[in-house]
Amino acid sequence: MIITEDLSKSFDTFVAVDGISLTVGKGEVLALLGPNGAGKTTTVRMLTSILKPTRGRATVAGFDVVKQASQVRSMVGVLTEHHGLYNRMRATEYLDFFGQIYGLDSRRRMESAERLLTLFDLMDAKERRIGEYSKGMRQKLALARAMLHDPQVLLLDEPTSAMDPASARLVRDSIRNLRSSERTVVICTHNLAEAEELADRIAIIRQGRIVARGSVPALKERLVGPAVYVAEFYNGQGEKSPDLPGEVAWERMDRNHIRFTSPDPATFNPLVLERLLAQGFPVVSLEELPRSLEEVYLQAVLAADGESLDA
Amino acid sequence: MLESIRPALVVARRELIDQMRDWRIMAPIAILTLIFPAIMNFAADRMVGFANRYGAGIVADRLIPFLLMVVGFFPISVSLVIALESFAGEKERGSIEPLLTSPLKDWHLYLGKLAAVMIPPLVAAYVGIAVYLVGVYRELGWTAEPSLLIQIIVLTFVQALVMVSGAVVVSTQTTSVRAANLLASFIIIPMAFLMQAESMVMFWGEYDALWWTVLGLVFIAALLVRTGIGHFNREELLGRELDVLNLRWMKDVFVDQFRGQARGVGGWYRTQLWKTLREARTGLLLMALMFVGAFGVGAYLTQMFPIPPGLLRVDNLRLEGLEGFEEIDLFSVKGIPVIWFQNMRAIVLGTLLGLFSYGVLGILLVLTPFVIIGYFGVVLAGSGLPLWEFFAAFVLPHGIFEIPAILLAGSAILRMGARLAAPAFGESITEGVIRSFADWAKIVFGSVIPLLLAAAAMESLVTPRVALWLLTR
Numbered sequence: 001m002i003i004t005e006d007l008s009k010s011f012d013t014f015v016a017v018d019g020i021s022l023t024v025g026k027g028e029v030l031a032l033l034g035p036n037g038a039g040k041t042t043t044v045r046m047l048t049s050i051l052k053p054t055r056g057r058a059t060v061a062g063f064d065v066v067k068q069a070s071q072v073r074s075m076v077g078v079l080t081e082h083h084g085l086y087n088r089m090r091a092t093e094y095l096d097f098f099g100q101i102y103g104l105d106s107r108r109r110m111e112s113a114e115r116l117l118t119l120f121d122l123m124d125a126k127e128r129r130i131g132e133y134s135k136g137m138r139q140k141l142a143l144a145r146a147m148l149h150d151p152q153v154l155l156l157d158e159p160t161s162a163m164d165p166a167s168a169r170l171v172r173d174s175i176r177n178l179r180s181s182e183r184t185v186v187i188c189t190h191n192l193a194e195a196e197e198l199a200d201r202i203a204i205i206r207q208g209r210i211v212a213r214g215s216v217p218a219l220k221e222r223l224v225g226p227a228v229y230v231a232e233f234y235n236g237q238g239e240k241s242p243d244l245p246g247e248v249a250w251e252r253m254d255r256n257h258i259r260f261t262s263p264d265p266a267t268f269n270p271l272v273l274e275r276l277l278a279q280g281f282p283v284v285s286l287e288e289l290p291r292s293l294e295e296v297y298l299q300a301v302l303a304a305d306g307e308s309l310d311a
Numbered sequence: 312m313l314e315s316i317r318p319a320l321v322v323a324r325r326e327l328i329d330q331m332r333d334w335r336i337m338a339p340i341a342i343l344t345l346i347f348p349a350i351m352n353f354a355a356d357r358m359v360g361f362a363n364r365y366g367a368g369i370v371a372d373r374l375i376p377f378l379l380m381v382v383g384f385f386p387i388s389v390s391l392v393i394a395l396e397s398f399a400g401e402k403e404r405g406s407i408e409p410l411l412t413s414p415l416k417d418w419h420l421y422l423g424k425l426a427a428v429m430i431p432p433l434v435a436a437y438v439g440i441a442v443y444l445v446g447v448y449r450e451l452g453w454t455a456e457p458s459l460l461i462q463i464i465v466l467t468f469v470q471a472l473v474m475v476s477g478a479v480v481v482s483t484q485t486t487s488v489r490a491a492n493l494l495a496s497f498i499i500i501p502m503a504f505l506m507q508a509e510s511m512v513m514f515w516g517e518y519d520a521l522w523w524t525v526l527g528l529v530f531i532a533a534l535l536v537r538t539g540i541g542h543f544n545r546e547e548l549l550g551r552e553l554d555v556l557n558l559r560w561m562k563d564v565f566v567d568q569f570r571g572q573a574r575g576v577g578g579w580y581r582t583q584l585w586k587t588l589r590e591a592r593t594g595l596l597l598m599a600l601m602f603v604g605a606f607g608v609g610a611y612l613t614q615m616f617p618i619p620p621g622l623l624r625v626d627n628l629r630l631e632g633l634e635g636f637e638e639i640d641l642f643s644v645k646g647i648p649v650i651w652f653q654n655m656r657a658i659v660l661g662t663l664l665g666l667f668s669y670g671v672l673g674i675l676l677v678l679t680p681f682v683i684i685g686y687f688g689v690v691l692a693g694s695g696l697p698l699w700e701f702f703a704a705f706v707l708p709h710g711i712f713e714i715p716a717i718l719l720a721g722s723a724i725l726r727m728g729a730r731l732a733a734p735a736f737g738e739s740i741t742e743g744v745i746r747s748f749a750d751w752a753k754i755v756f757g758s759v760i761p762l763l764l765a766a767a768a769m770e771s772l773v774t775p776r777v778a779l780w781l782l783t784r
Contacts, residue, residue, distance in 0.1 A: 012560065045549060048411075048412045049545075050408075050411050050412060050545040050546075050549055051545065051546055051549065052546055070414050070416070073412060073413055073414045074414045076412065078408075078409065078412040080405065080408040080409055080412065081405070081408075082404070082405020082406070082408060083405070083409075084404070084405050084406035084407065084408050084409040084410070085406065086325075086329060086406060088329055088332040088333065089325075089328075089329070093328075097321065097325050098409070098413065100318075100321045101318060101321055101322075101410070101413045101414070101415055102413060102414065103414070142409070145409060
């Protein structure tokens with residue numbers, strides 16, 4: 001659905017995006033992470049045919065972002081950094097306006113608006129002026145606008161940044177629904193927990209370049225080492241040494257815990273549990289030590305800084 | 312056709328509704344529509360009475376049409392404010408970005424906004440004119456000539472178009488309404504001068520001159536619209552984030568355009584100047600055509616402003632007109648810097664005027680001497696001096712250098728205007744101005760200044776002698 005090859009953008013002498021190549025498939029959610037000014041917004045603007053790449057190319061839903069800009073824009077729904085709402089309009093008028101711009105007939109405009117206002121819990125406020133909306137409501141309305149024409153591709157910049165937890169959950173659920181209805185979603189966010197929860201893959205951008213990419217588990221594996229599992233025993237009864245499969249490297253943490261790494265958790269973890277129980281260890285729990293995406297992110301950014309310093 | 316502009320109409324409709332809900336826009340429009348014409352009616356009534364009382368009937372006659380023009384102009388001045396708010400304001404608030412991500416074409420957005428910001432002030436102006444006309448008819452029994460009424464209606468429209476299209480150009484170069492308001496002086500000051508000129512025309516009573524004003528404004532509006540469309544595009548609107556005066560960048564752009572990769576003066580002439588001259592060949596061709604046109608205009612003016620018979624006698628010129636010219640400093644070595652400075656001053660003034668008028672006023676200035684030459688050539692031909700002899704005596708000796716110099720300078724000025732009107736992809740107005748100014752400097756320093764020096768030497772030392780020889784042989 002989205003393919004970029006060596007996508008680059010410079011403003012005079014400033015290189016905002018430098019050779020980004022990525023592919024996002026149908027029904028896939030990609031999270032673009034990176035510090036402010038890393039080039040996420042510029043990338044999104046190129047993918048929506050607002051800015052022309054200075055090098056490289058990109059296609060969205062099979063259309064070239066330079067040569068077929070109009071088709072690209074018809075296929076894409078964008079939640080922009082600035083929500084771009086008109087304070088003196090009502091929500092229904094606002095959605096109707098954008099529906100007309102996207103060429104929807106009046107019946108479809110009305111149906112889509114009703115569906116999205118209901119989905120985002122804005123029906124009660126639909127006749128209020130947008131200027132009276134709270135930040136979260138404004139963000140939900142902007143998201144409704146992005147989804148109004150049922151686009152194949154959604155590019156969402158900080159989709160839940162101003163929302164209360166309940167609204168944020170609503171939005172996250174709707175993004176999951178988009179994925180299951182085969183839509184392609186790119187999220188730019190600083191909310192790492194959200195990215196981890198929603199994204200199939202993550203790309204970390206630093207100074208216009210992708211410095212790390214992959215699924216969350218793969219990135220964790222690569223950047224903060226293999227998963228570490230902890231077995232907890234009941235009431236200090238873990239003092240003796242367990243006899244575990246040779247492929248599993250383990251060490252004692254204290255009387256109640258051992259931790260181990262496993263080359264293939266799906267195969268070896270059940271085996272480890274089985275052996276421990278068989279050897280009389282009163283196992284209370286077996287779990288993976290939490291490794292946050294934040295750690296992955298910081299590692300990737302630090303590595304990129306080191307790389308640039310080395311260069 | 313309607314289908315292709317439908318998105319523009321959607322944009323215009325939304326903007327119009329939005330304006331109707333904004334009391335800051337509606338209040339002044341309402342005042343200028345209903346109250347201001349009534350004040351003008353009152354003023355007309357009192358001033359006509361006053362003027363008539365002291366036998367100044369002509370002032371009274373001219374005052375009523377003048378106020379008609381004023382009543383039309385005041386409401387459209389609001390269009391400038393609305394335009395800045397609509398274009399720069401939407402950019403500043405970020406509400407333009409969702410529109411830019413939509414399938415709207417750039418010109419849809421441009422046209423929709425242009426229509427939306429012009430319609431309310433124009434409606435207000437026309438309603439105001441109607442209110443004023445009814446008032447003066449009831450109080451003074453005055454009715455406007457249909458031709459005058461059409462002139463005022465058209466003039467009001469093109470003035471609004473010029474202000475709004477100018478505001479768009481200003482807005483594309485800024486990221487805030489505040490900055491746009493500051494730059495709006497580039498529109499307000501020329502419009503103030505225009506109003507003064509129009510007022511003079513109205514009191515002069517030569518209403519046909521208004522058509523020339525309309526024609527000039529249509530031309531300027533066309534150039535401004537072209538510039539606006541050139542710059543009102545997604546790349547420009549979102550590619551620029553800051554309004555920072557970056558002198559180092561400006562210098563770098565100028566040097567890059569002026570010097571390029573050239574090494575040494577010879578290399579610069581071979582690569583940079585030659586390249587720029589080749590790029591300027593269309594401008595040179597246009598200048599050559601206008602040059603011929605200027606002669607034609609000069610010849611035509613002899614019919615409009617004929618010199619009384621007997622005032623200019625070629626016999627006198629042949630026998631004594633040039634006697635003693637050696638005594639005049641201008642026709643000695645001392646005259647060379649004077650003539651050169653005078654010509655350079657005209658080129659620089661033409662460039663400055665060209666900067667603010669897409670090259671138009673600058674070209675008019677540099678072509679003026681050719682109009683004069685055409686005029687005197689034909690006048691003298693009518694008095695018995697063959698045209699070829701006039702040219703050979705008074706124009707050609709120094710013209711061999713001066714005419715190419717003026718054509719080159721004119722083409723450089725034209726290119727500045729053209730670059731503003733039709734910018735290169737991704738090039739801001741500032742960058743366009745700097746690069747075209749660097750091209751101008753290349754042409755002027757590389758060719759015009761040396762040519763004008765040679766022309767000044769010829770004009771001081773050779774032309775008078777050739778003229779003397781030809782006329783007295």
